[in-house]
Amino acid sequence: MDKKKKTPKQIAALVCVGLLVLLYVVTLVVACLNFPGADRLFQACLVATVGLPILLWIYMWLYGKMKDRFKEQESEE
Numbered sequence: 119m120d121k122k123k124k125t126p127k128q129i130a131a132l133v134c135v136g137l138l139v140l141l142y143v144v145t146l147v148v149a150c151l152n153f154p155g156a157d158r159l160f161q162a163c164l165v166a167t168v169g170l171p172i173l174l175w176i177y178m179w180l181y182g183k184m185k186d187r188f189k190e191q192e193s194e195e
Contacts, residue, residue: 127178134174141167 124132145163148156 126181130174130177134170137170138167141170 141163145160145167148160148163
C-alpha cells in the first residue's frame with residue numbers, strides 16, 4: 119500500500135472538519151439545553167460554523183501566495 123505524505127492543506131482541512139463536527143455537536147447540545155447565556159453561545163456556534171471554513175480558505179490562499187513568493191525568491195538567487 120502506498121502511503122502519501124499529507125500536505126499542510128490536507129492537515130488544515132482535516133482539522134477544520136473536526137472542529138466543524140465539534141461545533142455541530144455543541145450547537146445541538148446548546149439548542150436543547152436552557153441555561154443562562156445559551157442564546158449567546160448558540161449564536162457564537164452558528165457564526166463559527168460559517169466563519170471557520172472562510173478562515174480556512176483565507177489561510178490556504180495566503181499559504182499558497184507565500185509559497186509562490188518564496189519559490190520566486192529562490193529562483194532569482
